[in-house]
Amino acid sequence: xxxxxxxxxxxxxxxxxxxxxxxxxxxxxxxxxxxxxxxxxxxxxxxxxxxxxxxxxxxxxxxxxxxxxxxxxxxxxxxxxxxxxxxxxxxxxxxxxxxxxxxxxxxxxxxxxxxxxxxxxxxxxxxxxxxxxxxxxxxxxxxxxx
Numbered sequence: 001x002x003x004x005x006x007x008x009x010x011x012x013x014x015x016x017x018x019x020x021x022x023x024x025x026x027x028x029x030x031x032x033x034x035x036x037x038x039x040x041x042x043x044x045x046x047x048x049x050x051x052x053x054x055x056x057x058x059x060x061x062x063x064x065x066x067x068x069x070x071x072x073x074x075x076x077x078x079x080x081x082x083x084x085x086x087x088x089x090x091x092x093x094x095x096x097x098x099x100x101x102x103x104x105x106x107x108x109x110x111x112x113x114x115x116x117x118x119x120x121x122x123x124x125x126x127x128x129x130x131x132x133x134x135x136x137x138x139x140x141x142x143x144x145x146x
Contacts, residue, residue, distance in 0.1 A: 054099030106138035
């Protein structure tokens with residue numbers, strides 16, 4: 001994992017990016033790293049970092065499956081940002097659900113496009129009705145899901 005981060009991101013994996021590497025095990029076959037914070041133990045409860053990290057993790061699945069079709073068939077995620085990042089569980093779940101639905105709708109060309117889409121559409125999320133689930137509209141220049 002550290003080598004992949006060093007090689008692809010000059011040693012520092014930004015929020016809204018992810019790496020996927022073979023685990024060397026039978027199960028899970030791959031490990032994905034998608035940070036929710038720039039430095040350890042930051043409070044990210046007032047940020048979009050959970051959505052950025054979740055979408056980036058799913059983007060890594062798209063990229064791996066593009067390289068080797070069907071190589072990742074299922075994904076297990078922790079509550080991204082829920083403990084150390086102090087994101088309330090309900091907010092965490094909603095942001096992760098938003099990331100998952102976007103995964104089903106769109107495959108981004110790169111992580112910059114991913115970050116700009118998430119930030120543009122969720123920047124005012126705190127003003128959304130409390131019980132309403134937010135769905136991100138894929139960018140106009142749609143690419144194939146697989």
